[in-house]
Amino acid sequence: MVQISNSIVLPQFDIKKPGNARTTIILGLAGWCLFLAIWYGLVATQLVPVQLLPSPWAVLTALYQLFAEKNFLADVLKSILRILSSYGIAAFVAIPVGMLMGTFPLVEAFLNPLVSPLRYLPAPSFVPLLLMWFGTGETQKIALLFLGVIWFLITLIMDNAKAVRMELVETAKTLGAGRRIILRTIIFRSALPAIFDTLRQMLAVSWTYLVIAEIVAATDGIGAMMMRAKRFVQVDEIMAGILMIGILGLLFDWLMRLAHRQFFPYLYREKALKH
Secondary structure (H helix, E strand, O other): OOOOOHHHOOHHHOOOOOOOHHHHHHHHHHHHHHHHHHHHHHHHOOOOOOOOOOOHHHHHHHHHHHHHHOOHHHHHHHHHHHHHHHHHHHHHHHHHHHHHHHHOHHHHHHHHHHHHHHOOOOHHHHHHHHHHHHOOOHHHHHHHHHHHHHHHHHHHHHHHHHOOOHHHHHHHHHOOOOHHHHHHHHHHHHHHHHHHHHHHHHHHHHHHOHHHHHOOOOOOOHHHHHHHHHHOOOHHHHHHHHHHHHHHHHHHHHHHHHHHHHHOHHHHHHHHHHO
16 A cells, blocks of 8 residues: 655644645635535526526615615614623623532532533524513513523533633632632632633524514514515515624624733733743
């Protein structure tokens, strides 16, 4: 058998070796170009009726018209407010609970049998109950978005706290630190970069529940606009709403990545030195 030398393998495909910035940008653009080409091809060849799959240009035109003529900005701002409110409440609950579970095994033994099964319950299944408990108002929508992320957040933050090196805790104990000081100044501060990254990743999950939260008796928001468009079979506006959610999700992800760099610059200096 002929053994292929590693020297002929493209260096960009080396295992876990990051590519340069130029290659990364080119590949990213190539992926989008391929996606748009397939989309245009489906429309141009009429494999899918144009009524069901408008062209990319038609979707962008619909998005512009929504902002220019149909006060879509108010819907977008309302959806952002719902996401930030529900996610802020979820983070406010999940961070202390997850930290306690990750720090004290007895707390984990008490709460984990309750939290873990709830992760597997789909949040939309709670819609009938939430409607009976809170009606069709704003509280029901915030509660659904809250339930969509809270159990995952608690579990992931618990894992972030567990990942803190035990040597740091033992050193603090040797120096006479108590449990509160160790929890606040050692475990929490050590886990904070990972917790922040967990919050960034789970925010994407919150956006995925937005339309579900806004299709039930909602008069405003991106999901409500999409339901109005559905009644009139305006597929271009529905796809424009989907595109808007994707844009907002990417924007918030970028903002949180930027904030992560500002809050924890030492992590990026260490990464640069390694490479």
